[in-house]
Amino acid sequence: MSDAEIGRALTDRAYSQHRRPPRKRGRGTTFRKPSAIPGFGAALGFTWLYLAVVILVPLGAVVLWTGSLGPERLWQIASDARVGHALRLSFGLSLAAAAVNAVFGLIVAWALTRYDFPGRRLIDAAVDLPFALPTAVAGIALASIYAPNGWVGSIIPFKVAFTPAGIFVALVFIGLPFIVRTLQPVLADLDREVEEAAATLGASRAWALLKVVLPTLLPALLTGFALAFARAVGEYGSVIFIAGNIPYVSEIAPLLIVMRLEEFDYGSATAVATIMLALSFAILLFVNLVEAWSRKRLGHGR
Amino acid sequence: MELKIRHVSKDYGTFAALHDVSLDIRSGELVALLGPSGSGKTTLLRAIAGLETIDEGQIFFGGTDASRTSIQQRNVGFVFQHYALFRHMKVADNIAFGLRARDRSRRPHESEIARKVKELLELVQLPELGDRYPAQLSGGQRQRVALARALAIEPQVLLLDEPFGALDAQVRKDLRRWLRAIHEETGHTTVFVTHDQEEALELADRVAVLSKGELQQIGTPDDIYDRPATPFVYAFIGDSSFLPIEVRGGEAVLDRSVLPLGQLSAPDGQARLHVRPQDVVLRPTGEGVSGRVTLLRRTGAFRRADIEVGDARRRIEAQLPPELAITEGDEVGLHFNRFAVFPSDAPHSTAPN
Numbered sequence: 001m002s003d004a005e006i007g008r009a010l011t012d013r014a015y016s017q018h019r020r021p022p023r024k025r026g027r028g029t030t031f032r033k034p035s036a037i038p039g040f041g042a043a044l045g046f047t048w049l050y051l052a053v054v055i056l057v058p059l060g061a062v063v064l065w066t067g068s069l070g071p072e073r074l075w076q077i078a079s080d081a082r083v084g085h086a087l088r089l090s091f092g093l094s095l096a097a098a099a100v101n102a103v104f105g106l107i108v109a110w111a112l113t114r115y116d117f118p119g120r121r122l123i124d125a126a127v128d129l130p131f132a133l134p135t136a137v138a139g140i141a142l143a144s145i146y147a148p149n150g151w152v153g154s155i156i157p158f159k160v161a162f163t164p165a166g167i168f169v170a171l172v173f174i175g176l177p178f179i180v181r182t183l184q185p186v187l188a189d190l191d192r193e194v195e196e197a198a199a200t201l202g203a204s205r206a207w208a209l210l211k212v213v214l215p216t217l218l219p220a221l222l223t224g225f226a227l228a229f230a231r232a233v234g235e236y237g238s239v240i241f242i243a244g245n246i247p248y249v250s251e252i253a254p255l256l257i258v259m260r261l262e263e264f265d266y267g268s269a270t271a272v273a274t275i276m277l278a279l280s281f282a283i284l285l286f287v288n289l290v291e292a293w294s295r296k297r298l299g300h301g302r
Numbered sequence: 303m304e305l306k307i308r309h310v311s312k313d314y315g316t317f318a319a320l321h322d323v324s325l326d327i328r329s330g331e332l333v334a335l336l337g338p339s340g341s342g343k344t345t346l347l348r349a350i351a352g353l354e355t356i357d358e359g360q361i362f363f364g365g366t367d368a369s370r371t372s373i374q375q376r377n378v379g380f381v382f383q384h385y386a387l388f389r390h391m392k393v394a395d396n397i398a399f400g401l402r403a404r405d406r407s408r409r410p411h412e413s414e415i416a417r418k419v420k421e422l423l424e425l426v427q428l429p430e431l432g433d434r435y436p437a438q439l440s441g442g443q444r445q446r447v448a449l450a451r452a453l454a455i456e457p458q459v460l461l462l463d464e465p466f467g468a469l470d471a472q473v474r475k476d477l478r479r480w481l482r483a484i485h486e487e488t489g490h491t492t493v494f495v496t497h498d499q500e501e502a503l504e505l506a507d508r509v510a511v512l513s514k515g516e517l518q519q520i521g522t523p524d525d526i527y528d529r530p531a532t533p534f535v536y537a538f539i540g541d542s543s544f545l546p547i548e549v550r551g552g553e554a555v556l557d558r559s560v561l562p563l564g565q566l567s568a569p570d571g572q573a574r575l576h577v578r579p580q581d582v583v584l585r586p587t588g589e590g591v592s593g594r595v596t597l598l599r600r601t602g603a604f605r606r607a608d609i610e611v612g613d614a615r616r617r618i619e620a621q622l623p624p625e626l627a628i629t630e631g632d633e634v635g636l637h638f639n640r641f642a643v644f645p646s647d648a649p650h651s652t653a654p655n
Contacts, residue, residue, distance in 0.1 A: 196380070198388075200373055202400050297390050
C-alpha cells in the first residue's frame with residue numbers, strides 16, 4: 001500500500017467511526033440480547049398485536065361477560081345437570097376421537113410416507129377433504145350413510161346415527177387430517193439408519209417400532225392429538241346433523257351454547273363458553289407440556 | 303470369526319454396485335475397504351451385515367452361509383457413519399439396547415446388563431457419561447458410544463462405515479489410534495470402510511481396494527503401496543505419474559528410442575509406465591531417461607519438480623532433496639528406483655485423473 005492509500009484508508013476509517021458511533025445496548029431492553037438475527041422487536045410487537053386482535057380481545061370479551069354474571073349465577077349454570085352432561089359428552093368424545101385418530105392416523109401417515117403404491121397421491125389428497133368440506137355437508141353425508149337405513153348403518157348391528165356413537169364418527173372424520181399432516185414430515189425425516197441400527201443389534205421389527213420409532217414420533221403425535229382434540233371440542237356443523245341432539249343423551253356443549261343464544265340467554269351462553277374455554281386451555285396446556293418434555297428428550301430442546 | 307465373501311454381485315438396475323467380489327478375512331483381522339465414492343465399498347459392508355441383499359454369491363461367517371439369514375440372526379456389530387444413536391435414550395440405554403432386545407430366554411438379567419454397560423463405558427473411556435443423552439455429547443463421544451453399543455452384543459464381526467468421516471482432523475487421529483488399541487484388546491474380526499487412504503494404510507492389517515464395484519487388490523499396506531497390482535491402485539494410492547510407452551521385445555520404447563529400463567515382463571504393445579515421485583532420481587544428462595525441468599516448487603521437507611519427457615512432453619513428477627542444485631529449464635536424466643508397466647488395454651486400466 002502506498003502512503004496515499006494508507007492515508008485514505010485511515011481517513012475512511014475515522015470518517016466511518018465518526019458517522020457510526022458504537023451502538024448503545026441494554027437500555028430498556030433487559031431481556032433482549034444482541035443477536036445476529038434482526039427483527040426481534042418488530043416480530044414480538046406484531047405477535048402481541050395480532051394475538052390481541054384475533055384471539056385475546058374476543059375471548060376476553062367472553063370472559064368479561066361471564067364475569068358480570070356473578071359467581072352465584074355462574075355456579076348455578078355450571079352445576080346444571082344438562083350443561084354438565086353436554087360438557088362431559090363433548091370433552092369425552094373429543095378425547096376419544098383424537099385418541100382413535102392418533103392410532104389410525106399414524107397408520108395412514110405411515111403408509112403414505114413410507115411406501116409407494118398406485119393411488120398414493122390420490123389418497124394423500126383425500127386426507128385433506130375434511131378440511132375443505134363445509135362441515136354441514138360432512139354432517140349430512142355421515143348422517144345419511146350411518147342412519148339405520150343407510151349404507152353403513154344397515155350393516156352395523158347397533159345404532160350409530162342420532163346417538164353419541166354418531167358424534168364420535170363425525171369427530172373422527174374431522175380430526176383425521178390433523179394427525180396425518182403433523183406426522184408426515186416427521187415420518188419423512190425418520191433416519192433409516194436408526195432402524196437399521198436396531199436391526200443389526202438383534203431387535204425384531206416390532207421391538208424396533210415400539211422402542212425406537214414410536215418415541216421419535218411422540219412429540220408430533222401429541223401435537224396432532226392436541227389439534228384434533230381442539231378441533232373436535234369446538235366442532236358444531238357436522239355433529240348436529242348426526243347427533244340427534246337429544247338432551248342428556250347426544251347433546252354437545254357447542255349446541256347448548258347456540259340454543260341459549262337463540263333464547264337470548266346470553267349469560268348462560270357465555271358461561272358455558274367460558275367453562276369450555278378454561279377446560280380446553282387446561283387440556284391443551286397439559287398436552288403441550290408433555291410434548292415439550294418428550295421433545296426435549298429427543299434433543300431438540302435446550 | 304472368519305469371513306469369506308464368494309463371488310458377490312449386486313446390481314442397482316443397470317449399475318453394477320458389486321461385481322464378482324471375492325474376499326477372505328481372517329479371524330481377528332482388521333481390514334479396510336478402500337475406494338473412491340461409488341466404488342461399492344459401503345454396499346459390500348452393508349451386504350455383510352445383511353442391510354443390503356445380494357443378487358449372486360455367498361457370504362460365510364465361519365462355516366455357515368450367512369447370505370440368506372436375516373440381519374438380526376447375523377449378530378454383527380455395525381457402526382454407522384452418522385452413529386445412528388437412539389436420541390431418546392440415555393447413553394447407557396443405547397448401549398444396553400441390543401441386550402434388552404433379545405427374547406426372554408436369552409436376555410441377561412438387568413444387573414448383568416448394568417455391569418456390561420459399565421464395562422463397555424470404561425472400554426470406550428466414557429465412564430461418567432452413561433446418564434447423558436446423545437444430544438449432549440460431542441461427535442467423537444457419540445462415535446465411541448456407537449462402538450460400545452455395537453460391541454455390547456458380542457458380535458461375530460464388527461463393521462464400521464466411514465467411522466471417522468464426520469469428525470475433525472485431530473479427533474480423527476486420536477480415535478484412529480484408539481480404535482486400533484480397542485481392536486488389539488477385544489480381538490474382533492473388524493472391517494471398516496474409508497475413502498481416506500492414509501487412514502486405511504495406518505490402521506488396517508490388510509487393505510482391500512475397490513473401484514467401480516470390483517476388487518482391485520487386497521494386501522498389506524506395504525503390498526498396496528509398494529506393489530500395486532493394477533494401474534488403478536497405482537494411481538489411487540499415493541502420488542504417481544505415468545508415461546505412455548510401447549513395449550517391444552521386453553524393452554520400453556518411447557519415441558522410437560529404447561529407454562534404459564532393463565528387461566520388462568510386460569507383453570508387447572502399447573503400455574503405461576507408472577512411477578511415484580519419491581522413486582524418481584536425477585542423474586546427469588545422457589544417463590537414464592532424458593527430460594527437462596519445467597517447474598520447481600518447495601513442498602515442506604522436499605522439492606517437487608515437474609519434468610517433461612519425450613516428444614509428447616509428458617509430465618513426470620519427482621520428489622527431490624531441496625539442496626539439489628537445479629533450476630527450471632535444466633536438461634536432466636531420470637532414473638526410476640521403482641516403477642511398474644501395465645499394458646494399456648489391461649483390465650482396470652482406467653486410472654483416476
